[in-house]
Amino acid sequence: xxxxxxxxxxxxxxxxxxxxxxxxxxxxxxxxxxxxxxxxxxxxxxxxxxxxxxxxxxxxxxxxxxxxxxxxxxxxxxxxxxxxxxxxxxxxxxxxxxxxxxxxxxxxxxxxxxx
Amino acid sequence: xxxxxxxxxxxxxxxxxxxxxxxxxxxxxxxxxxxxxxxxxxxxxxxxxxxxxxxxxxxxxxxxxxxxxxxxxxxxxxxxxxxxxxxxxxxxxxxxxxxxxxxxxxxxxxxxxxxx
Numbered sequence: 001x002x003x004x005x006x007x008x009x010x011x012x013x014x015x016x017x018x019x020x021x022x023x024x025x026x027x028x029x030x031x032x033x034x035x036x037x038x039x040x041x042x043x044x045x046x047x048x049x050x051x052x053x054x055x056x057x058x059x060x061x062x063x064x065x066x067x068x069x070x071x072x073x074x075x076x077x078x079x080x081x082x083x084x085x086x087x088x089x090x091x092x093x094x095x096x097x098x099x100x101x102x103x104x105x106x107x108x109x110x111x112x113x114x115x
Numbered sequence: 116x117x118x119x120x121x122x123x124x125x126x127x128x129x130x131x132x133x134x135x136x137x138x139x140x141x142x143x144x145x146x147x148x149x150x151x152x153x154x155x156x157x158x159x160x161x162x163x164x165x166x167x168x169x170x171x172x173x174x175x176x177x178x179x180x181x182x183x184x185x186x187x188x189x190x191x192x193x194x195x196x197x198x199x200x201x202x203x204x205x206x207x208x209x210x211x212x213x214x215x216x217x218x219x220x221x222x223x224x225x226x227x228x229x230x231x
Contacts, residue, residue: 043224
């Protein structure tokens with residue numbers, strides 16, 4: 001079984017300040033972890049993914065995330081928010097054990113960026 | 116990079132009619148495609164998984180006779196909402212995977228279905 005918990009449903013930051021979107025996961029097998037971004041009425045765009053290589057993962061648009069097995073966390077960060085970062089963000093887990101290749105989505109975190 | 120095209124982006128239909136949504140992988144062969152449903156301000160819920168040339172596997176609670184999925188080729192999967200009702204109104208998103216493992220998914224841009 002696998003699950004994802006996004007700890008904040010809504011995060012509001014000022015432009016130019018750091019962003020932290022929190023995600024905890026549980027998985028019976030070695031997980032692959034992803035962060036996706038969704039703008040209104042659009043599909044999902046992959047920001048970054050962790051697949052058992054380096055624990056600090058760098059993605060697009062200045063985002064990065066660190067896989068911490070001891071804390072079962074995969075928090076998403078960005079040093080300086082931009083207005084265009086305002087969107088919904090989903091943390092996603094997939095476990096490669098057995099035949100379970102399904103993606104399990106967190107409930108999402110809405111990021112608001114204030115001028 | 117991998118591109119998935121989903122069409123139409125928006126559709127409005129009358130109750131009782133059927134609507135077909137297409138999902139195409141443009142530059143790769145998608146052995147597995149997934150269909151999701153997203154309610155307003157909520158996360159994505161997996162509806163079904165389809166592998167090319169075989170019957171789709173539906174998630175618990177999803178009516179397979181209502182949501183018909185066809186994956187006849189390695190580049191095309193379709194979702195047909197049959198006898199649509201207003202409660203079927205939602206945002207539907209497909210994704211495609213080259214190998215079916217838990218990474219390498221590419222998502223379509225979604226279809227906003229409104230049933231009136």
